[in-house]
Amino acid sequence: MRHYLLLDDNRAFAENIAEILRDMGDAATVVTDGAEALSRVRETRFDALLTDMKMPGMSGAVAVHHIRKVDPGIAVVVITAYPGENDLEAARNEGLLAVLPKPVPVQTLMGLLSSARRDGLVALVEDDSALADNLCEVLRARGFSCVTARSVMEADRLSMVKPFAALVDLRLPGGPDGEALRRLEGRFPDMPVFVITAYPEVALEQTPAGVFHKPFDTAALVAALERTYSAHRSAA
Numbered sequence: 070m071r072h073y074l075l076l077d078d079n080r081a082f083a084e085n086i087a088e089i090l091r092d093m094g095d096a097a098t099v100v101t102d103g104a105e106a107l108s109r110v111r112e113t114r115f116d117a118l119l120t121d122m123k124m125p126g127m128s129g130a131v132a133v134h135h136i137r138k139v140d141p142g143i144a145v146v147v148i149t150a151y152p153g154e155n156d157l158e159a160a161r162n163e164g165l166l167a168v169l170p171k172p173v174p175v176q177t178l179m180g181l182l183s184s185a186r187r188d189g190l191v192a193l194v195e196d197d198s199a200l201a202d203n204l205c206e207v208l209r210a211r212g213f214s215c216v217t218a219r220s221v222m223e224a225d226r227l228s229m230v231k232p233f234a235a236l237v238d239l240r241l242p243g244g245p246d247g248e249a250l251r252r253l254e255g256r257f258p259d260m261p262v263f264v265i266t267a268y269p270e271v272a273l274e275q276t277p278a279g280v281f282h283k284p285f286d287t288a289a290l291v292a293a294l295e296r297t298y299s300a301h302r303s304a305a
Contacts, residue, residue, distance in 0.1 A: 103127030
């Protein structure tokens with residue numbers, strides 16, 4: 070049985086989703102403000118957080134930030150009627166499983182939650198937007214959360230999250246070849262890093278968990294992540 074935390078100032082909406090989850094045999098706790106959500110996370114180990122963005126007091130993005138400090142492994146799904154708001158970008162920088170609209174597509178939501186992985190955040194450092202978006206979609210379909218960076222500078226921002234693994238391109242704006250990889254390895258020395266590159270001639274200072282040359286087999290890359298995740302969970 071999984072346990073979900075639902076944060077929304079519209080209690081009727083949250084209770085409706087909670088009832089569907091309970092009917093599926095899972096547990097669901099409903100709270101209507103960020104402070105209460107944070108208190109519950111300190112007391113209970115939840116598998117996933119479902120949160121609105123626009124709420125009185127603490128916004129959903131701020132709530133995600135504080136909750137992740139207490140429980141970095143919780144998966145997060147944002148449900149919002151305002152997909153263009155600035156707070157949503159801040160939440161994406163914390164690493165999300167999905168962003169869904171209101172009214173929420175219930176079948177899609179239930180599918181995401183059923184496969185959501187605790188401690189399943191993947192950092193994807195890739196400046197090809199189309200490739201990054203495609204990989205994130207594939208990873209999220211397998212229950213992994215994803216946080217992206219598209220330059221060496223943006224890769225530095227990843228120091229505030231706790232991914233279990235990273236996928237890193239070697240040639241990125243803002244630094245010499247391999248600079249983002251070096252910085253990530255310095256920040257997360259024990260984190261498995263998979264290199265994805267179109268430049269196999271670039272020399273690597275350290276041996277990564279795997280090297281995938283573009284165009285690579287996405288299924289093989291996901292399978293490698295699956296194995297790494299299983300080993301990570303077994304060791305936890």
